[in-house]
Amino acid sequence: MPKRNPTKSQRAVMELLDQGLPVEQIANSLGKSALAVKKQLNRIKRRVREGRIAPSPLPIERAANEPRIYLAGFDVFRRDAKEHGEHLKQLCRDRGFIGLYPLDGQVPSSLQTQDAARWIYAAxxxxxxxxxxxxxxxxxxRGSGEPDSGTAFEVGFAAALGKPVWAYRSNEGTLAQRVEAAATGSNGAYCAGGYLIEDFGLSVNLMLACSAQLVVGGPAACLDAIRSKVDEGTPVFGGLGLAKR
Structure with a gap:
């Protein structure tokens, strides 16, 4: 069977998929049901595998060859959150990755506050x-020693799914060094709130440190470390790692 280029409808779906949008947002953008989009994507993927579609290049083929990286972090609360997200995605593109930024989706304007929150969570x-x-x-x-709680949740969710988790911090100071001690006891130092400051020589809570490969530096340094591991063909899993960049 001769190969052909994708139809206009197929290209529209694949371009949105290439942007990292989930099925529900693709459906919303195209005015289709999520079920219809899922069926169309399955047909496209099947035809790509069978060699019946041969675009140059296929967005879905690029997506298959370029690792997709979810960009978790409190960057979504920055004043320039959108612009910073584009910067992070460009850093990904420069290294052959597809960056998935939490603010990429457009929250339907008809949703009330809490419904909008649930929509963002699901997306x-x-x-x-x-x-x-x-x-x-x-x-x-928003406080010494504590990463964003939403980001911590996303790290835990990714770990539960068995996905490789990488993380970065701007310095390698430990929790014990960064959190001010207000008192000491037989078990160690306590913060002003009366809670023990854990001291395992780690820069973040052990549940995060043990689930992520931590790079000291910024997002570019972390992406470089990921790229290096991918190029080596070695697993990108692993926690308690510390790489200075």
Whole structure:
């Protein structure tokens, strides 16, 4: 059977997929049902495998060859969150990755506040499920020693799915060094709130440190480390790692 280029409808679906959008958002953008989009994607993938479609190049083929990285972090709360997201995605593209940024989806304007929150949650969960790797910004957020709670949740969810988790911090200071001690006891130092400051020589809580490969540096350094592992053909899993960049 001769190969052919994708139809206009197929290209529209594949281009949105290539942007990292989940099925529900693709359906919303095209005015279709999620079920119809899923069926269309399955048909496209089958025809690609069978060699019946031969675009140059196929977005879905690029997606198959380029690891998809979910960009977790409190960067979504920056004043320039959208612009920073584009910067992070460009860093990914420069290294042969597809960056999935939590703010890529457009929240339907008809949704009320809490419904909008649930929509964002569901969209981000779908993005994480679709990702090959999760990369998280674990710098302190709104307090010494504590990363963003939403990011911590996403790291845990990715770990539960068995996905490789990479993270970065701007410095290698340990929790014990960064959190001010207000008192000491037989078990160690306590913060002003009266809680023990864990001291395992780690820069973040052990549940994060043991589930992620941590790079000291920024997102570019972390992506470089991931790229290096991918090029070596070695597993990108592993926690308690510490690489200075």
């Amino acid at each position: 981000n969960i779908e993005l994480i499920r679709s990702a090959d790797i999760v990369m998280a910004n674990l710098d302190d957020f």
